[in-house]
Amino acid sequence: xxxxxxxxxGLFTDGPEGPxxxxxxxxTCDELYFPQVIGCRNPDCAGTAIEPAPLPRTGVLFSxxxxxxxxxxxxxxxxxxxxxxxxxxLGGLRILSRLDVPREVLSIGLPVSxxxxxxxxxxxxxxxxxTFTAAEKV
Amino acid sequence: MGSVYLLGAGAHPWGKFxxxxxxxxxxxxxxxxxxxxxxxxxxxxxxxxxxxxFEGGMGWGLHANEILHNTCERGIPCVNVGGAxxxxxxxxxxxxxxxxxxxxxLVVAVGAERMPKGxxxxxxxxxxxxxxxxxxxxxxxxxxNPAYWAxxxxxxxxxxxxxxETFAKASVMVHANAVGNRRARYRKACTVDEVLASPLVAxxxxxxxxxxxxxxxxxxxxxxxxxARQQGARALRxxxxxxxxxxxxxxxxxxxxxxSNPREGVSHTSEVVNAANRAFEMAGIxxxxxxxxxxxxxxxxxxxxxxxxxxxxxxxxxxxMLENGDLAIGGKLPVxxxxxxLSFGEATTAQALLxxxxxxxxxxxxxxxxxxxxxxxxxxxxxxxxANGGSIILQK
Numbered sequence: 001x002x003x004x005x006x007x008x009x010g011l012f013t014d015g016p017e018g019p020x021x022x023x024x025x026x027x028t029c030d031e032l033y034f035p036q037v038i039g040c041r042n043p044d045c046a047g048t049a050i051e052p053a054p055l056p057r058t059g060v061l062f063s064x065x066x067x068x069x070x071x072x073x074x075x076x077x078x079x080x081x082x083x084x085x086x087x088x089x090l091g092g093l094r095i096l097s098r099l100d101v102p103r104e105v106l107s108i109g110l111p112v113s114x115x116x117x118x119x120x121x122x123x124x125x126x127x128x129x130x131t132f133t134a135a136e137k138v
Numbered sequence: 139m140g141s142v143y144l145l146g147a148g149a150h151p152w153g154k155f156x157x158x159x160x161x162x163x164x165x166x167x168x169x170x171x172x173x174x175x176x177x178x179x180x181x182x183x184x185x186x187x188x189x190x191x192f193e194g195g196m197g198w199g200l201h202a203n204e205i206l207h208n209t210c211e212r213g214i215p216c217v218n219v220g221g222a223x224x225x226x227x228x229x230x231x232x233x234x235x236x237x238x239x240x241x242x243x244l245v246v247a248v249g250a251e252r253m254p255k256g257x258x259x260x261x262x263x264x265x266x267x268x269x270x271x272x273x274x275x276x277x278x279x280x281x282x283n284p285a286y287w288a289x290x291x292x293x294x295x296x297x298x299x300x301x302x303e304t305f306a307k308a309s310v311m312v313h314a315n316a317v318g319n320r321r322a323r324y325r326k327a328c329t330v331d332e333v334l335a336s337p338l339v340a341x342x343x344x345x346x347x348x349x350x351x352x353x354x355x356x357x358x359x360x361x362x363x364x365x366a367r368q369q370g371a372r373a374l375r376x377x378x379x380x381x382x383x384x385x386x387x388x389x390x391x392x393x394x395x396x397x398s399n400p401r402e403g404v405s406h407t408s409e410v411v412n413a414a415n416r417a418f419e420m421a422g423i424x425x426x427x428x429x430x431x432x433x434x435x436x437x438x439x440x441x442x443x444x445x446x447x448x449x450x451x452x453x454x455x456x457x458x459m460l461e462n463g464d465l466a467i468g469g470k471l472p473v474x475x476x477x478x479x480l481s482f483g484e485a486t487t488a489q490a491l492l493x494x495x496x497x498x499x500x501x502x503x504x505x506x507x508x509x510x511x512x513x514x515x516x517x518x519x520x521x522x523x524x525a526n527g528g529s530i531i532l533q534k
Contacts, residue, residue: 007278010268022268034397036269043386063296065288066341071280072259074273085285087391087398094389096396098279108296129278 002116004125011035012116012130015054019116021095021130025053032093055095057114058135059088064099064106077119077129088112088132100131111135139238143366143373144532146175146359147495152323152352152482155252160194163355164205164250167488171246171357171495175369179210182359183242186217186233188225188249188487191261205248215242223434224520225249226356226490227381227413227528233360234379243362249488250355257282258351258486272394279396284348286393287437288340294439295342298454302342304461306333308438309347309480311466316477318507323352324481347438352483356491358498374501377515378417378531384409393523407447409527410434410519414448417517417529425450428531429513430472430500432493434520435479441465445473448519472510475500490528493518497532 002019006012013022024033026040028047033040034055040047064086084099084106099106100115112132120127148170150163164187172178187195187202195201195218202216217236221228226249233247260276267273275281294300310330316322328346336345366373384392385408387401392409405411418424433444442456450471451459464470476482476496479489497516499505514534521527 008266008268008274011274011278031399033399035271035274038269041386063289063293065285065292065343066338067280067282067285067288068338068340069257069282071276071282072257074260074277075280077280085279085281085289087289092399092401094391094398094400096275096279096281096391108293 002128004122005127007119007127007129013052013054015057017057020054020057020114023053023055023093024050027051032091034093034095055093056090059090059112059132061106061108061110061112062087062089062094063108066103066106078121086132098129098131100133105134140240141363142234142237142376143361143363144358144376144494144498145361145365145369145373146171146173146177147498148172148174149321149356149492149495150354151321152354152485155353160250160252161204161208163252163353164201164248164357165209167250167355167357168205168246168248171359175359175372177244177359181244182214182246184215184217184233184236184245186219186229186236186245186247188229188491189218189220190251190487191263192254193252194250201250221381221526221528222522222524223484223486224381224490224522224526224528225487227520227530228526230358230491230494230530231379231381231528234376237360237362244365245360246357247360247491248355248357249491251485251488252353253351253485255351271396274396275394282340283393284340284343284437286391287348287439288343289391290443291342291437291439294443298457300442300457302334303330304457305342305347305438306330308441308460309333311460312435312441312474312478312480313346315467315475315508316481319477319481319505320507322477322481323483343437349436349479350483352485354482354485354488354492356488356495358491358494372502374498374532374534376530377423377533378421378529380413380416380420380529382409382412382416382527384525385412392525405447407444407521409525410444410521410529411447411527413527413529414517414519417531421531421533423515423531427515428471428517429515430475430510432474432476432478432496432516432518434489435474436484441473444519445471467508467510475505475508475510477508490518490520493520494530494532497530501532501534
């Protein structure tokens with residue numbers, strides 16, 4: 001269970017193996033989407049039923065960058081430092097995420113797993129966001 | 139469908155003009171385009187404007203109406219079109235359709251923009267919820283546009299072995315093209331060492347490998363055969379003109395999305411590839427017929443990747459073409475002889491129209507200082523956020 005507030009309400013859910021990102025699955029063609037959608041965009045699918053779906057919590061790093069400048073608002077973290085952002089393959093779905101991976105460990109093909117971090121502290125538990133870390137500690 | 143001709147091209151200089159209203163930039167560009175073909179507002183049968191989300195348009199995206207209110211109010215139809223950074227191409231295609239259909243004999247397409255400083259940020263009006271890609275992108279991870287391009291560049295290094303030096307050479311080439319172009323904002327040549335010594339914005343991309351933002355405006359006058367005949371050889375035929383959206387399964391992480399659903403066999407940047415393929419089909423020509431390209435070089439990654447994606451080279455082949463000088467002015471396939479976005483800075487909705495103006499100036503032999511010799515067929519390609527692609531082919 002996560003304490004405090006999510007960086008965006010409704011972005012996370014409690015999956016079978018713990019907190020996960022919340023996406024959608026097309027009940028007809030099984031395509032997985034992130035974030036949540038209200039319709040399936042597969043042109044070969046005429047399905048209309050969409051179900052909430054927790055995303056897989058592990059994946060593989062497809063690419064990454066090290067962002068050297070502080071992003072503008074509304075991004076807000078305490079004690080900002082340059083950090084990594086990457087594309088993570090979760091089976092058929094590729095998503096964008098901050099990465100909590102040391103710069104020298106970053107490499108394409110790195111197995112990674114979902115984690116949550118505190119973007120801002122507070123008496124109410126603070127604000128937590130999502131990130132991916134190296135699946136095996138190095 | 140009737141033939142359509144580009145009769146006039148005009149642009150306000152690119153740069154920072156904090157005291158010039160956006161509508162004044164637009165008026166300048168239109169005035170130059172009308173002068174270019176010896177026409178006046180009295181000849182204009184319609185105006186299509188690219189709508190900006192940053193400012194102007196009376197706050198409602200009504201940029202064409204705003205221009206008429208400040209220029210010439212005589213009842214002609216106005217169309218205001220969205221399409222983010224491809225809006226200029228969509229304005230062009232709309233104006234093209236108005237002339238081709240016979241609705242109008244002479245139509246102006248215009249894009250004008252004054253850009254906020256620094257990183258392009260989240261525009262107002264979005265829904266701040268868990269279903270909004272752009273909100274998650276900014277609030278959840280602070281992913282700037284250069285971060286998206288950098289991840290593509292990193293992946294290219296992995297797939298094709300593109301070196302940091304090769305990326306830097308792409309910057310050197312495009313900046314060198316602008317040295318002789320009086321219209322470019324940045325006209326200083328740079329070296330590989332200078333590029334690699336410039337600040338690392340988003341690894342592996344340095345400051346001199348990404349485009350800045352600029353204020354600017356560009357306009358074209360499109361006309362029917364009747365008007366083209368009166369103008370003679372300076373009129374250029376619009377051989378191909380297409381806009382498109384993306385294909386399902388495109389592997390690209392499109393700005394401002396935070397996901398993609400990659401599928402085998404679907405092209406990367408498919409919205410632009412789809413537009414270019416349709417433009418080719420309409421023109422009835424092949425890749426070998428194209429004498430030069432103006433593409434959206436938001437970063438050096440696009441300079442190398444887009445000629446491949448558009449079918450002018452095999453994947454990974456552009457590195458060698460660059461090294462051989464094939465992509466330079468005087469090479470087999472000059473890319474961005476104007477100096478591109480890297481040398482102008484991006485004035486988002488105006489940019490695609492500036493590309494088309496450049497095609498015209500080159501084909502007429504008026505590209506003083508950066509002329510591609512004997513160019514007869516020229517092609518543009520542009521990408522707009524949200525999966526908007528546009529491509530135009532002009533023929534002498």
